[in-house]
Amino acid sequence: MGAGKVASLLAWIYYFLKPELDQINPLIAKRIRDEVEKRVLSPYMEIDNFWWMGFTELSGKVNNWNTWCNSYVLQCFLLLEDDSSRLAGAIYRIMDSLDCFINYAYDDGACEEGTFYWEYSAGRLYECLQLLHDCTGGAISVFDKPIIINLGEYIVRAYAGKGWTVNFSDATARDKINADLLFRYGKATQSKEMTGLANQLRKIGPNSNAIPDGDIYDIFQSLLHRKEFIADDTVCSPASSTWYPDSEICYMNGGDGFFVAAKGGHNGECHNHNDVGSIIVYSHSIPVFIDPGVGTYERKTFGKDRYSLWTMQSGYHNLPEINNFSQKDGAEYKASEVLFEPERMEFSLDMAKAYPQEAKVNKWVRSCRMKNDSVVIRDSYSLAECMSPVRIRFMTWGSVVVPEPGVAVVSVGGEKVRMTYDKTAFSISIDPIHIDDPRLYNIWGGEIYRLSLVARSQSLSGSYTYVISRC
Structure with missing residues (x-):
């Protein structure tokens, strides 16, 4: 080259x-x-x-x-x-x-x-x-x-x-x-x-x-x-939705200024991150629930230790940690039953196969639906064993507060959105992640945050819903 x-x-x-x-x-x-x-x-x-x-x-x-x-x-x-x-x-x-x-x-x-x-x-x-x-x-x-x-x-x-x-x-x-x-x-x-x-x-x-x-x-x-x-004076308006059936990427433009990117696929893609089922949410073009991206390239980025880098791990994407297991790398770790319904503005997939067998996941169906004034994410699951409470991760930046149980508010770039969740099902923690990598620092500044919704108890099957709306 x-x-x-x-x-x-x-x-x-x-x-x-x-x-x-x-x-x-x-x-x-x-x-x-x-x-x-x-x-x-x-x-x-x-x-x-x-x-x-x-x-x-x-x-x-x-x-x-x-x-x-x-x-x-x-x-x-x-x-x-x-x-x-x-x-x-x-x-x-x-x-x-x-x-x-x-x-x-x-x-x-x-x-x-x-x-x-x-x-x-x-x-x-x-x-x-x-x-x-x-x-x-x-x-x-x-x-x-x-x-x-x-x-x-x-x-x-x-x-x-x-x-x-x-x-x-x-x-x-x-x-x-x-x-x-x-x-x-x-x-x-x-x-x-x-x-x-x-x-x-x-x-x-x-x-x-x-x-x-x-x-x-x-x-x-x-x-x-x-x-x-x-x-040239050509003008182009954004598409209301885009579905890529081969790569299993979906984009949805909704009311109230929300834009959502969601993906299925597999964890053996070129320049892969372990991110099957991850969802990025934008408000008036500003990313609110984010994918941190990739840091400055180094030896590990393209070697056997690639997935020792935190940016490559599913635990630092908007995904669940199941029975203390994150997703695995490799093309065999993939989405199944991937579907996009444009008339409902809803994307769904089963991401159970993106996790190792040790995670004991039978099914983990995630859906993301764009409504007029909100984004609704739903996780429905079936486990073979309960070894540890599930942790649902959401990555964000800006200012993050929890004004009351069941509500997290993110303010960034003039945008202010709330995510509501079942306060009886989850406790929440907000962990700062210090950024010193130049490539990431130039995007997010010196700190981003990982929101963890930690299940108060765990059953073999059930469902969770998280609603993102404007404050």
Whole structure:
């Protein structure tokens, strides 16, 4: 990935400045061409077992590395390769690799790696497709294919507003979306959802006329389309609900300014967190009951100790701890009986299989229903054994108080909501979590809170209800 980024920059320098470089010393351009050949072009054509290519059984998951690396390689070949036969072979090979990404991706367009990786997965795929379209005079064009459109519009549906995005997996709750890229993608696919959000983001940006940042090709394309972007007046209204049946993610926009993101899926996703059944609640775009997200990447993040990091654990998501057990990592730990009923604005799933057998969970059906003025979450359960009282976790930030038994009030960003629960069934504790990780600190500040509803007693079956409404 790093070699590709540097190589593509050098390839553009070679393409534009070779005559001037030759006047200084012909060895400069020759050295650029030789190094890119040795480090990128030849390895790409001769080696099949780079996992991200998707060509071997070792590949497994094909993630953003595929589109990211292929975009760099495609630029290098188009700018540097003079042998038309080799160039055609390279383009075919790149298209074959990109097909592996498209075939792996969900048909519904959801990015299992989280919204942070949209730019580097769907966004880089678009840039590859745009390069292929342009270099063949439009002969290669798949912008009308549903999966290409769905992959682009995913980021639109996951945008909660005011700079906040749904942050399942390794995503950041407050992330900068590349508005220029989103606009170009939207124009290519004729998606008013993408161009509409791009316009909205451009207008609320600190400087709508600022020179775009990013990789060199991204900058060139953004500048090339800047006048058209500024002149565009497309408006897009948020969808009332979105259901991703393949990834089992659900978004609901309700009355009184509530927006809910809920997920099923499994705990073996790329950039996975153990969060099957977790629910994020926003009030007028401000996250109130939150997913903390991911901290600064370190060795543990991508190693065997990944789930020793608290941000990856279900105990720090809006989920139950059952018989002292949290969810386990692995694709076999998953949701079942997942259902979304748009006419009722209700999402439901059984998340029993997301917990290890030792938790002794027969069923744990969670439903989340959006009403006109509230969000109603209900847990119905059946256990094989009662070894410990259940703990229902809710993550939040801002100011948290319990004015009376059965009521917790959260105030943050000018929003004030209450969560009511059965005071006879639960006691409540509020535990502060100190934040010193820079990536998390920049989002939440120095402290977030974990609300724990602790069952006063435990039976083998029963149900709990939690209602979130405005104060």
